Amino acid sequence: GAGVSQSPSNKVTEKGKDVELRCDPISGHTALYWYRQRLGQGLEFLIYFQGNSAPDKSGLPSDRFSAERTGESVSTLTIQRTQQEDSAVYLCASSPMGQGTDTQYFGPGTRLTVL
Amino acid sequence: AQSVTQLDSQVPVFEEAPVELRCNYSSSVSVYLFWYVQYPNQGLQLLLKYLSGSTLVKGINGFEAEFNKSQTSFHLRKPSVHISDTAEYFCAVTKGNAGNMLTFGGGTRLMVKP
Numbered sequence: 001g002a003g004v005s006q007s008p009s010n011k012v013t014e015k016g017k018d019v020e021l022r023c024d025p026i027s028g029h030t031a032l033y034w035y036r037q038r039l040g041q042g043l044e045f046l047i048y049f050q051g052n053s054a055p056d057k058s059g060l061p062s063d064r065f066s067a068e069r070t071g072e073s074v075s076t077l078t079i080q081r082t083q084q085e086d087s088a089v090y091l092c093a094s095s096p097m098g099q100g101t102d103t104q105y106f107g108p109g110t111r112l113t114v115l
Numbered sequence: 116a117q118s119v120t121q122l123d124s125q126v127p128v129f130e131e132a133p134v135e136l137r138c139n140y141s142s143s144v145s146v147y148l149f150w151y152v153q154y155p156n157q158g159l160q161l162l163l164k165y166l167s168g169s170t171l172v173k174g175i176n177g178f179e180a181e182f183n184k185s186q187t188s189f190h191l192r193k194p195s196v197h198i199s200d201t202a203e204y205f206c207a208v209t210k211g212n213a214g215n216m217l218t219f220g221g222g223t224r225l226m227v228k229p
Binding site: 003004033035041042043044045048056059091093098100101103104106107108109 | 121146149159161164205207219221
């Protein structure tokens with residue numbers, strides 16, 4: 001079946017502009033995660049959605065970052081008033097049940113460049 | 116909170132040589148352990164994971180890893196590497212209860228030379 005998809009694959013924006021990144025998880029997966037990978041660094045957790053529960057926003061670096069998910073479907077990550085330090089690859093992952101034992105399936109990522 | 120340390124940022128190795136990529140973790144609770152691989156210009160994919168039971172875990176592409184609770188390590192090994200194994204390898208943990216994000220190490224770039 002189809003894997004996790006993300007769009008756009010690349011986004012170049014000017015400092016101060018807002019951007020919206022999209023993730024389509026694997027159908028039937030109840031859990032969805034957003035991670036950020038800055039150049040030369042590991043992945044850092046941003047936010048987690050599980051079914052209809054309140055999202056875990058503990059990884060969001062500032063109030064400029066927000067995310068929504070429609071039911072158990074598409075998610076959008078919004079970054080307002082982008083800064084140069086927001087430049088990174090943003091990865092989305094989904095998993096069947098959101099359990100710690102689950103394999104997370106990753107999308108190809110969106111490379112964000114803030115000029 | 117848990118953390119993951121990958122001791123080597125880069126590991127150069129010749130083709131057909133053995134390789135070990137080191138991973139240590141710290142956590143106050145039980146964790147599950149994962150290795151993911153990121154090939155050039157591709158997304159992350161699971162190599163293997165340790166949940167419970169036998170401490171030696173076999174994964175795809177001939178890789179294996181051994182969970183050592185006393186040393187809090189989960190090193191990845193392959194007895195003979197190929198050029199196609201050139202990639203970034205990430206060790207990660209989740210907490211031993213429901214619904215948790217992965218905590219990743221900084222990654223190790225494996226560079227296989229002919």
